[in-house]
Amino acid sequence: MEFLNIINVKYLKKRTDITVFVDKKYLTTHNFRDFSETILARLPGIKLHHCKNNLNIPVEEELKNTETAHALEHILIEVIFQADPNAERLAGVTAWNWHRQPTGTYLVSLRYTNRDFLEPALEESLNILNNSIQEYPALDVAPAFSLLNN
Numbered sequence: 032m033e034f035l036n037i038i039n040v041k042y043l044k045k046r047t048d049i050t051v052f053v054d055k056k057y058l059t060t061h062n063f064r065d066f067s068e069t070i071l072a073r074l075p076g077i078k079l080h081h082c083k084n085n086l087n088i089p090v091e092e093e094l095k096n097t098e099t100a101h102a103l104e105h106i107l108i109e110v111i112f113q114a115d116p117n118a119e120r121l122a123g124v125t126a127w128n129w130h131r132q133p134t135g136t137y138l139v140s141l142r143y144t145n146r147d148f149l150e151p152a153l154e155e156s157l158n159i160l161n162n163s164i165q166e167y168p169a170l171d172v173a174p175a176f177s178l179l180n181n
């Protein structure tokens with residue numbers, strides 16, 4: 032995928048750390064048309080996720096304007112939850128530190144370690160994300176400018 036790349040997947044004892052790099056044009060879901068609605072139509076179970084965010088808003092609101100990597104975290108959790116009948120207490124966190132890593136680098140860390148489910152789920156999640164992104168048409172500012180010049 033050109034706008035989001037998986038840099039590394041590290042399976043640890045109790046969690047899996049996924050390093051993601053997002054192109055700077057696609058850092059937040061705010062730039063995508065009807066993103067939250069599209070994702071929730073495909074994966075309605077996400078509505079039930081508890082999402083700790085700064086504004087304390089429900090996940091469907093949060094998805095309208097959040098880090099694209101954070102959206103991937105929720106998609107991935109939901110896809111794993113649906114695929115793995117033994118998945119329990121799935122949880123995740125998305126973090127970044129752009130003083131230490133290039134801008135656009137995120138660490139999506141999941142409390143889940145079953146590679147057999149995680150690998151296909153990651154691929155499916157990237158497809159869902161990719162197919163859910165609709166960009167806004169470029170604004171045509173020329174008419175406004177010509178008005179200003181008159």
Ligand SMILES: [Zn+2]
Binds near residue numbers: 081083
């Ligand atoms: Zn969240």
